Amino acid sequence: MPVSDWGWLADYLQLEQDLAPVLASFPDDEPIRKAVAACRGLRLLRQAPWECLASFILSSTKQIVQIQQIVARLCEQFGEQVIVPQNHERVYSFPLAVRVAAAGEGELRACKMGFRAPNLRAAAQMIAGGELDLDRLSGLSIHEAREALTRLPGVGRKIADCVLLFAYGFQDAFPVDVWVMKALRGLYFPRRSVSLPRLQKFAATHFGPWAGYAQQYLFHYARVHAKLKE
DNA sequence: GCCCAGGTGAAGC
């Protein structure tokens, strides 16, 4: 096998090295260490901000598979057609904010996004119109950036934190969704019921500067665990 | 038919 085919291994080892300080920052947190052991190799993405934001606006109370289907329809309807050179496959790019802003609510609803359609459209219009400059957020503090994102319709604390973490690389963002909620309750508060606001307060102070990685490990751990039970 | 899904925002304590 040619050496070039082993490039992935070098990349992987480099990534494992980069992750060392993350693991070291959770020395006494047994749930996190358990979750890390269960899914080594996990990495945070760095997505394009508008694509990430729009996708998460479409995500609320939807299953992940269905979100993928909605996004695929959105791309087919409003994206640019692209031919993959290697296999000549037709694919569609994620549509720009201006294109989504120009679409009618009915057209968007036809992509099966339901009540999320007006939110996506209004957010696209605010971004296309310059009311919110996504490029500017990377220069702000996490608090300022979160405040700016939550001014968009359909964007609350959870979705804002997803965008901060997955698009802008704010590694201390900690989105609490239903899966993380289950993981936090099961692993940290097994014997008493804790409300969502209290879980958010706990997460905000407990996990420190690498909270985003902790969140991803807990998310993945909760999902794998749930599957094993069925 | 019923319940839930990578939530949000408004309304009522």
Add this chain to the structure above:
DNA sequence: GCTTCACATGGG
């Protein structure tokens, strides 16, 4: 502050 509920749509 916290809890409850409606909001489309599809799958189990």
